[in-house]
Amino acid sequence: MAKMIKITLDESDASFSVDLTGFHGRGCSDVIKAFADVSQQTKEIHKPEFKETNLNLQRSGR
């Protein structure tokens, strides 16, 4: 599955959430870390599968 990053920017407070599709294991945290540097107001959203991929790297990110 193709890797996709969906970012939702909230114009009320300039905060944003990051939603990842198609990522596996450490790829998720690398992307989140890159965007965390953008703003201290970053809100992180992981799909349930993100937690699973941390436990089992063989599973799909979505």
Add this chain to the structure above:
Amino acid sequence: MSSYSENKTQFKDVKLLCAALQEMGFNASDIEIHSEAQPLIGLGNRQTHYVDSNGDTAHVIIRKDAVMRVAGRRVWNDIGFKRDALTGTYSAILERDSGYTTPGWLMKVSVNYAKRNLIQTAQKQGYRLANNPKSVNSKTELLFVKA
């Protein structure tokens, strides 16, 4: 009598800040960028002393004439962004009286800055913007795919 307020921001990249300000209607030529902080000018064409007893200064300045042109109303002070030497972030030094540079105005600049910063960060990670971001219910979605 007019006054300034000082507002801490997360702005660190002066190019992104300038682009965010241009999105607010200013021309690139309206935005002064200085390596050393320069005086902010207020009523009577004198340096103001509202947030600094030694005189208000800033590294990024939009002079009041340009602010008036874009705001479409009379304003008395320059807009300034002063860089913190320790953190590298800018504080916005804004006049309160004209009703133009309100907290809502600064939030719009912050949103413009954040959007550009997100796109730049994604590009550095090897992703490209795959949609035409539009604001819906005060939220903007940015979709990135691997370039």
